[in-house]
Amino acid sequence: MTNFAVHLEAQQHSLQAQVHDTLASGTVHTTGQQHPIKLYLVVWGWLFVLSTCSYLVDYFGLHGHLRWSLILLFMVLKAGLIVAVFMHMAWERLALAYAILLPPVLVLVFVAIMMFESDYTHLLRVIFFAPVT
């Protein structure tokens, strides 16, 4: 057992030394996230287009469900592009992606709760604080 452990450790030391050598000599430069610049420029362009679209929703004064659904659609698309490409989440392992991306989804439960709560508050205000006619 001890022999085995010693053997393993020795192997590791040589491995580490090797890795350090290659790093120091500069033969390994492409560590981390490497993607073509063009990808970033394309995403940049799309973010501009989507922002312009969401601004135009306001500029043309769209109203009601059309306005809200368009705003949310452009918002989700922009957020998705930023997280997936700019923050490189598309290339991370799922263990990290799910650990980071799933918890915020639970905020939607909070949103639902607060919608009930504010409807209720609104109702009370209408009933008890309405101006006396």
Added chain:
Amino acid sequence: MAETALTNTIEPPARPGGWRGIAADWSSDQRAFKNVSWGKAMMWIFLLSDTFIFSCFLLSYMTARMSTTVPWPNPSEVFALTIGDKRIPLILIAIMTFILISSSGTMAMAVNFGYRRDRVKTAALMLATAAFGATFVGMQAFEWTKLILEGVRPWDNPWGAAQFGASFFMITGFHGTHVTIGVIFLIAIARKVLRGDFDVERRGFFTSRKGHYEIVEITGLYWHFVDLVWVFIFALFYLW
């Protein structure tokens, strides 16, 4: 024993993907995030916690706006600017949005050049990002000044529901603070990049990790998050 002694520098063997990969990564008392350094993992976890903070701000804004019986001021008119003699709705906010997106673009390219060890281009792009960020904060200061002069206070405003001011100052103020911190962080790291601290393993903050330019990506994560938050604020506060 051999497992615990392994350091970041050794590439792990190929691991399964999909759900099987998630189970394998998270089980058996080991490092859950296999090919991500502690710095990057911790930045992601910090950003997750920051997400909850901004979620709470936007939620309280939603609650205030849904429960008030007084009409909410129309942001399209509140944030309109008169340029020439034409009144354009929300134009300042639109320009601020484009500036912040552009800063995200330059930041993404800075990360790329960082991993190619192109020091000058990386630092230049990071400084460009910082300049965009500073411009954004400047325009926000202009916007605040304009609204305060028009009589908007956290407890009152001339156009409608009193909660408008509180929500506005809280949300944009907190976001502006994040941008400001980001600008400072960017300038600090850009200086280190330009000086070559990451190549010579110079002693100091964030420079100890064997010639890696990963801190540029970590700074980038923070910066993109600031942009991400603005996407939500723009949609939910200004456009709604």
